Amino acid sequence: MAEAVETKIEAMGAGGDGIAPGPLFIPWTLPGERVRATPGAKGRARLEEVLAPSPERVAPPCVHFGPCGGCALQHWSLDAYAEWKRSRLVEALSRAGFPDAPVAPAFVTPRNSRRRVDWGLERQADGSVAIGFHERHGTALVPMQECHILRPELVALLGPLAAALRGLEGLRRLGTAVVNWLDTGADLRLDTDGPLTEGDRRRLAAFAAEQGIPRIAWRNEVAAQRGAVAVTLAGVSVAPPSGAFLQATPEGEATIIAAVLAALPSKMPPRARLADLYAGIGTLSFPLGSRGVVDAFESDTPAVEALKRAAGGGRVRAQRRDLVRQPLLPLELKPYAAVVLDPPFNGAVDQVAQIARSAVRRVIYVSCNPAALSRDGAALRAAGFEVESAVPVDQFLWSPHLESVVAFTR
Numbered sequence: 001m002a003e004a005v006e007t008k009i010e011a012m013g014a015g016g017d018g019i020a021p022g023p024l025f026i027p028w029t030l031p032g033e034r035v036r037a038t039p040g041a042k043g044r045a046r047l048e049e050v051l052a053p054s055p056e057r058v059a060p061p062c063v064h065f066g067p068c069g070g071c072a073l074q075h076w077s078l079d080a081y082a083e084w085k086r087s088r089l090v091e092a093l094s095r096a097g098f099p100d101a102p103v104a105p106a107f108v109t110p111r112n113s114r115r116r117v118d119w120g121l122e123r124q125a126d127g128s129v130a131i132g133f134h135e136r137h138g139t140a141l142v143p144m145q146e147c148h149i150l151r152p153e154l155v156a157l158l159g160p161l162a163a164a165l166r167g168l169e170g171l172r173r174l175g176t177a178v179v180n181w182l183d184t185g186a187d188l189r190l191d192t193d194g195p196l197t198e199g200d201r202r203r204l205a206a207f208a209a210e211q212g213i214p215r216i217a218w219r220n221e222v223a224a225q226r227g228a229v230a231v232t233l234a235g236v237s238v239a240p241p242s243g244a245f246l247q248a249t250p251e252g253e254a255t256i257i258a259a260v261l262a263a264l265p266s267k268m269p270p271r272a273r274l275a276d277l278y279a280g281i282g283t284l285s286f287p288l289g290s291r292g293v294v295d296a297f298e299s300d301t302p303a304v305e306a307l308k309r310a311a312g313g314g315r316v317r318a319q320r321r322d323l324v325r326q327p328l329l330p331l332e333l334k335p336y337a338a339v340v341l342d343p344p345f346n347g348a349v350d351q352v353a354q355i356a357r358s359a360v361r362r363v364i365y366v367s368c369n370p371a372a373l374s375r376d377g378a379a380l381r382a383a384g385f386e387v388e389s390a391v392p393v394d395q396f397l398w399s400p401h402l403e404s405v406v407a408f409t410r
């Protein structure tokens with residue numbers, strides 16, 4: 001093990017660790033701080049002591065801050081943190097060739113607003129089940145007792161869920177629990193390292209009844225169902241598949257929708273055609289339906305089916321399509337007044353290549369990864385697009401993640 005060194009943090013890294021010369025990545029530090037740290041593997045260092053704290057340092061509110069991988073930046077004042085999030089979008093667009101892009105202030109999601117959680121489950125030596133997030137740069141589970149980012153209803157579920165899982169034979173050692181908080185309450189999807197027994201199904205049904213949970217799924221099967229599930233998207237009630245992608249917070253979702261709608265052409269005939277690519281269950285398709293006729297494309301069959309059922313033959317039409325294998329081609333893109341795309345983490349390299357070759361003049365890109373946005377933005381830049389507006393959306397409070405809505409026009 002190397003000796004501890006004294007060093008100065010020069011910048012905040014994209015992963016939420018302070019960067020000292022070397023480079024050394026040191027967690028729980030802030031730009032400008034003098035610290036003592038012990039260098040380890042892969043350029044990471046263990047923080048030993050903050051010698052000269054930044055004036056922007058604040059007391060983290062959560063007892064788990066540090067070991068828990070859910071948050072990296074609770075120790076930073078919210079204003080400085082929000083400015084750093086904004087600067088990440090400025091840098092991403094600058095790398096794409098737009099150094100002067102008009103980037104709005106970051107929207108920061110409030111505490112206790114996250115409605116979707118993906119917990120790890122781990123059976124302990126005494127048979128109890130620990131529930132929590134994994135540590136930041138490792139695999140160990142940090143059992144959760146409190147959480148300042150999740151909705152209180154999700155935190156309140158921890159104790160009862162742990163008690164119910166204790167008797168679950170299908171959970172031998174490890175599993176996961178994804179919970180979406182819907183209009184109808186918790187929607188729980190379990191995955192475990194063993195199969196469910198008949199007794200497990202009875203236990204889950206009893207837990208659903210006791211907690212008023214309408215549906216519990218195990219992998220892709222419904223394990224217990226007591227009633228309908230529903231979430232309202234732009235006034236439309238959708239019955240999502242279990243574990244469906246939802247924007248992480250209602251406030252973040254509202255900000256993304258407002259930015260997408262604001263980026264549409266100001267004058268559009270009411271039957272203008274709009275494309276919503278990577279549509280999920282229609283979070284953006286239904287709001288877009290108020291401005292035009294929407295073709296929604298998505299590869300996940302249960303999500304497409306849910307979207308189709310909710311759309312009911314109105315102004316939103318959904319199609320299953322894998323946009324990596326089969327991106328929309330220039331001829332197919334031709335009718336659209338605007339193309340909205342909200343791809344997964346890796347971005348949309350193949351689809352953007354087709355957009356670049358098409359006659360499309362307006363692209364509204366919703367991104368959850370500044371690096372992918374940078375790469376895809378550079379392809380749009382090469383095809384003559386400029387950035388008309390850019391809104392950073394911090395849906396994952398105190399994490400290094402950043403979402404954004406960027407309008408490209410040519």
Ligand SMILES: C[S@@+](CC[C@H](N)C(=O)[O-])C[C@H]1O[C@@H](n2cnc3c(N)ncnc32)[C@H](O)[C@@H]1O
Nearest residue numbers: 278279280283298299300322323324342343344
């Ligand atoms: C970031 S989510 C956005 C969903 C939706 N726009 C929303 O706001 O809720 C990305 C979506 O892309 C879908 N997806 C992933 N790979 C895809 C592919 N190759 N082709 C089409 N859709 C894909 C996922 O299933 C997911 O629904």
